[in-house]
Amino acid sequence: MRISDLTRLSWDQVRRRKVVTMLCAAGLSIGCAAIILAMSIGESTQKIVESELNEFLKMDEITVMADNGGGSDEAKKRGLITEQKLEIMRNLKHVKAVAPYQPFEYTQYATVDNKQGSANIIATDLNSLVSFGSTFMQGQADDGDVTGVVLSYGATMGLIDPDDRQKLYDAMDRNPYDPSVQEQYRNMMVVPTSMFNQQIQFTSTDENGKQRTSSAYRVIGVLKKPKGQSDMNISFDRTIYVSMETAELLKSELKPSSDAAESTVTFNSVKIKVDAEENVKQVEEKLKKLTVSTQTNLLQREQLEEQFAVFKAIAIGAGVFILIIASISIIVAMTMSTYQRRRQIGIMKVLGANLSQIRNMFIIEAALLGLLGGLLGILFSYWIVWSINALILSLNNGQTDISIFIPYSAIPVGMTFAIMTGILSGIYPAVSASRTDALTAIKRD
Template sequence: MKLLDYFKLGWDQLKRRVVVTLLCTMGIAIGSASIVVALSFGESINQYSRTQMSLYLKSDEITVTSGGRAEGADPNDPNSAKPYELTKAKIGMMRTFPYIKALATYRTLNQFEFEVDSKKGYIDQIFATELDTLPAFGYELQQGGPSEQENTIILSYGATMGLFDSQISKARQQQLQSMSERDARNAWREQQYIAYPVYQKQIVLKPQIYRSNDVGETVDIQIPVRVVGILKKPEGVPDDMLIHQKTAFVSPALGKRLQEAIIQMNGGKVKEDKNSSQTAEYNEVKIKVDSSAHVKELESLLKKLKLTVQTNLHREESMQNELLIVRLIFGGAGVFILFVASISIIVAMTMSTYQRRRQIGIMKVLGANLGQIRNMFMVESALLGLLGGLVGILVSYWVIWGINIAIMQFAPPRSGAQSEILFISPWILPVGLFFAIMTGVLSGIYPAIKASRTDALTAIKRD
């Protein structure tokens, strides 16, 4: 018999036993859909976690800072810390290390207000770094780009949102008085999410200082800079999170000027030492590695320079281990359901063997061998698995669609957020179908063996 003949016989038997076929198909479909949904949950959570982690922690980046003082060193001796300082010579050695995709010096400056077109905004952090290295570190520009001019700044998309205008604010407050509290809150939120066009405009930076009473105070020091670039709005990040990501990037030279202004503003004096930690152009180095697999090797090389090295690789590994546990739990539930479905197939096919004893006996009398009878039942079981797998894929899409609808209905609306959280990757579908077919095949082994051992003459005489 040819393979096509086996499929024809198997399909014919499935059509004759419609009720049994439907029950077995639904059992496999539920199990197959459980595996597809479980894998989809794991994949969706994994991608969502990676996306959120990449916004703040990147596993292929290394942060290098000074190593501090040696144990037992005199804290009053300025020379005791020099072997552990982050110097230009050490940075030059770092550039010769393998696996480095990009290297940039960084200094972080906190809390600035700015004015533009009679509007006020604020920046939480200004990073003084080599601006031409931003693309290598994953920063995409929506407008403009780095400039060779010194008094230039690149703003994040969030820094352009929610700028305050006193005149417009007074007019809006009068309008809000006639609205309900809910409508007023929604109107205020919509205003905060509006990005103001500041590209190629001059803004005036004003540093903020905090007194002993923790009250922020803006000192009358004005530093005009021109906006030469706006970072691209991150995809999938809701506006209520994006509005709090107010950062900016300036050149190391401008960053040094800003730091000196802050020191003088606080009543301090700028030290003349160029290597002083107060006025140095950097206090840390960030390294972009070509692959996270090389982070540990590069980390060991950096530690030989007596520097402090920080990576996020252990956090990614911890997250992957936690997600693996979640996947195993969901996958185990799906496999258990498939196991229960396989029992129903074994019972159904065994009953079918008993009901078809006369047919099996006639086939043996006509010359069918044991292998042909076993193959007939095995193909029939495989067809049951295939039907169940296809129905299970359809059911899994309905389940994922329903969960996404429920999330969108019950979760508070977030402008700019992803419309779908759960999804089914293409590689999951053949996996679910494979498990369904294998369940059918394995479940049909015992009935197939039992059918092949049926005595032909006894079966014909009894029936």
């Protein structure tokens, strides 16, 4: 019997027996949608968490530190990060950017109109900021400008006159449970100040309690506001990037007693941007040959993947369970359908259909039901994902990058499960149909 004839005859039955078709397809579609949704939510959550992790832990970055060896002077010297080593790192395969990364310390700064705040100062190669994933909202990097500094968006937030700040603190002390005062405090923390081209001065207090104020520095760039984070979170990332030269200048102004000579030729720590996450391990191996210490965040990623694998397995298991339940409904519906069609099967047998032809007709019918259920399931899952995304958007007032997506691999997986469930559930009714006694079937009372 030709496949086209088998399919046509089976499709005729699928089309004709609307209730059975609807029952079977509905069961299968729920199972299929459950599998697709399980995979989609698992994958989407993993991607969201990964992107958050990338945002904070920078998976494609390697931190290189000086290796002090066993503690001996010779070993310490060998483990230093020198300009030469930096040059070798720049030329390594898969390395996109290399920049020294010297955290200065948390320092207070003030604008000309005496708005004050504090930030983490980091000495680096300002031109490499873009290579490391930062985007400028205003201005640009200029390593040649020794008085130029670059502010993260968070460093422009929460700058306030000390008197105003004190007044607010006093108000909070007086009325600690007054929501309006707390609201005022929260607003104060996140209000941005236009800092581009403004002049700022840094202040620090030495161990003797003596306050030192730096000369004026100009804000030559402000980084873009990070997406997908609350304003309060952004306000916690308060960083001011300065060039290595500016860092030396600042050090001489704020901490004149410290030894600056050594740090001009070696670096405590260096950041390396790798072209792709999967190449991080390879680059790290090469870096270790330069007798330096390295640190990556791959371990966190591996742990995360393990956790998500468990989550996905549980979710897919739930989908498969639903499909098994659905398959019972198909077996029942198709067995009933077989019973109702005994006469038709009998006529076909009398006209020359053999056991396998009857069986194949029912199995193809079951596969078609699986296909229909699968298609419906895909539609359902898109609709559900769309609804979830709409809900997430409305809960976040339309300002979020978090969304669930259906990975392409989920569609064939869901479809295969639906069709296979259809076929497996159709085997018993098909065998029982093929065993129908032609004579009993065509007998009329």
